[in-house]
Amino acid sequence: MSRYLYPYIRKILQSKEDHHMNSVIWNDFNNRLFELIKERFNLNSMRVKKLLNQTENNEIIVKSLLTLSLCISNQGYQKLKNFLFNI
Amino acid sequence: MQNKLSFHQSSVSLEILGLPDYSNNENKDQISIVSQWKLTIIDKPLIEGKIEHLGPIMDAFYIYSNLLIKNEIPIYESKLIDIKADNLHIHNIVLKSSKKNVKPLILKIGNSLLSDTINCFDQLNESSKVIIKKTGISNNTPKKVRFGVNNNFKFFNFIMPPFIAICSLVLFSSTFIYLYNSIEDKDKNELIKRK
Numbered sequence: 001m002s003r004y005l006y007p008y009i010r011k012i013l014q015s016k017e018d019h020h021m022n023s024v025i026w027n028d029f030n031n032r033l034f035e036l037i038k039e040r041f042n043l044n045s046m047r048v049k050k051l052l053n054q055t056e057n058n059e060i061i062v063k064s065l066l067t068l069s070l071c072i073s074n075q076g077y078q079k080l081k082n083f084l085f086n087i
Numbered sequence: 088m089q090n091k092l093s094f095h096q097s098s099v100s101l102e103i104l105g106l107p108d109y110s111n112n113e114n115k116d117q118i119s120i121v122s123q124w125k126l127t128i129i130d131k132p133l134i135e136g137k138i139e140h141l142g143p144i145m146d147a148f149y150i151y152s153n154l155l156i157k158n159e160i161p162i163y164e165s166k167l168i169d170i171k172a173d174n175l176h177i178h179n180i181v182l183k184s185s186k187k188n189v190k191p192l193i194l195k196i197g198n199s200l201l202s203d204t205i206n207c208f209d210q211l212n213e214s215s216k217v218i219i220k221k222t223g224i225s226n227n228t229p230k231k232v233r234f235g236v237n238n239n240f241k242f243f244n245f246i247m248p249p250f251i252a253i254c255s256l257v258l259f260s261s262t263f264i265y266l267y268n269s270i271e272d273k274d275k276n277e278l279i280k281r282k
Contacts, residue, residue, distance in 0.1 A: 018197075
């Protein structure tokens, strides 16, 4: 699925690379992600709290997006599985 | 006439030039004898080289991306290429020429260009038209998964737990044979008969 989302994932990653670039894309993505987390996750969990903490979550989000962007090939599913096994 | 194959991903394109191996009954449009490759990244200098450089460069990118995702120190150093992370978003690549008196080429790329480059290499690895020594895929497989692929190891894992369970059951139950006192049992039987 990340193959179809690759242009968006790429844009989100790119928006964080250059400080002069418009950060609207990053902020929109961050807001939507927070909304989804608040809707579907257990907010009492410490891990979820860490994910919602804006000072700590930057690295987690960027690395998750990068992992997805590296798994768009035909063997992407196997690659993603390998990455998750390795964490 | 050489064959040319291109792999594109957003801002990066990889071009492979070479010939098919006719002695191996290959098709006209295949490439198995690579003479040259070119990696073009928009707004960056052109990277090109011979086939012996392509493998190490692909390996470097794959190993570096694995280190980055695994939260290990993202540094890769070799005779040909060094890759280091400047910060979470920018990566510093130093390409060292094999020729003397040629200064190393320094590139700074972001996460988007890094993923574009690796996706181009993935396309090359998966292409049936280019037959090269594909080293990148093996590097993507972590040790844990490599063990999983081994059938002997799987079979051993499958058979050992029930075998140990049966052995421990036999050992545990055999101890009761020694605790069993046959004389006491005979006395009890006699008492029952008298009643």
